[in-house]
Amino acid sequence: MxxxxxxVDWGAVWLAPxxxxxxxxxxxxxxxxxxxxxxxxxxxxxxxxxxxxxxxxxxxxxxxxxxxxxxxxxxxxxxxxxxxxxxxxxxxxxxxxxxxxxxxxxxxxxxxxxxxxxxxxxxTVLDENGAVLDAPAPLWQALAARDWRRLFVDLRPLWREARLVLFGHALLEKLVFPRKPITAHVYQAQAAIDLVASLDAWLAQELQPERLVAKPFVPLPVLGIPGWWPGNENFSFYDDSLVFRSAPRKSNHTMGSAAL
Structure with missing residues (x-):
């Protein structure tokens, strides 16, 4: 214990809030x-x-x-x-x-x-492993498609306009000892994230059963975020297909947001 x-490294960018x-x-x-x-x-x-x-x-x-x-x-x-x-x-x-x-x-x-x-x-997914992302639309589109090269390399400058706030306590625990495969399940912020208190009020209102059962989360390997981990400055970091996985093929019956 x-x-x-x-x-715990309080200087880590993800622990700033x-x-x-x-x-x-x-x-x-x-x-x-x-x-x-x-x-x-x-x-x-x-x-x-x-x-x-x-x-x-x-x-x-x-x-x-x-x-x-x-x-x-x-x-x-x-x-x-x-x-x-x-x-x-x-x-x-x-x-x-x-x-x-x-x-x-x-x-x-x-x-x-x-x-x-x-x-x-x-x-439970949100409570243990969730995060909230405020990001420009092109980043969201690339993330939902799991187009990692576009998300983290081609659109890299756009990350300066994005903000990810971690929420899941198991996610925070895992990041005490950072490893490349650590993945958040991300919920899309519908408004700019400014103060934690306003994010708290907004997120509490968002949590409606019908919305949650639709699995509105997208997986994001958090150490791939520019500025979060030195290793991702070499773009070969993103070539690891065991971490940066392709989106599953959708069947004729699959609709809605990305699967967990």
Whole structure:
């Protein structure tokens, strides 16, 4: 745990929006605080309107999401994964509450199943691995087509007009130790991303069941983004077909947005 937190590079471009909330919490944990206590002590925890509690507060047999919905308390383990989950609660409280509400509604309707239904599956994808991208239309078209050479080489100057904000806590955790295959599932911003608070309010309103079950996410290997990783300055970086995969062929029955 301590080694993972000590490895967090707050100078990484993808952590820039998270640094103000995250760095003081990490320092408290490294000084000996439990993760839930350090998160709860953050000034932004007041606005999040939830409480971080030890994992032992979650009763046996109670669904995690249902417990949060019923009590307003977030069971938190002393590990890197739950640290980043808590950090997302601090940064995006409206969106996290909306995700939790939809999860609880789905559990109430269908129970906890061995295999999640399409709505809970989409909610989990966003919660664990999601990101929001504001980008010019040509970038979006290339991304949706998985035309990686056009996206990252031909249209490279356009990335100066784009902004990607990571949301998924598992995605943030994986990027503590960056690897080329790390891929976000990206949701398209319909307005410019300026302040995190306005992004939070917009994204919370966007999360409607009918929209989510349509799988409105596009895969994006994040270390391919110009300026995010030194290795991509050599364009052979994008020749790795195990990472930069072609779009699957659409059958006659396949419609809508790109598959996950």
């Amino acid at each position: 301590a080694a993972g937190l000590a490895a 998270w640094r103000a909330n995250g760095e003081p919490v990490v320092q408290q944990i490294l000084d000996g605080e439990a993760v839930h206590s350090a998160l709860q002590a953050a000034p932004s925890a007041v606005g999040a309107r939830i409480r971080f509690v030890p994992q032992t507060d979650l009763p046996d047999g109670t669904a995690y999401e249902q417990f949060i919905f019923d009590t307003g308390r977030v069971p938190t383990r002393d590990n890197l994964h739950d640290f980043f989950n808590g950090l997302v609660w601090l940064q995006f409280p409206l969106t996290k509450r909306r995700l939790n509400q939809l999860q609880a509604q789905a559990i109430a309707a269908d129970g906890v199943r061995a295999v999640r239904g399409p709505l809970r599956d989409a909610l």
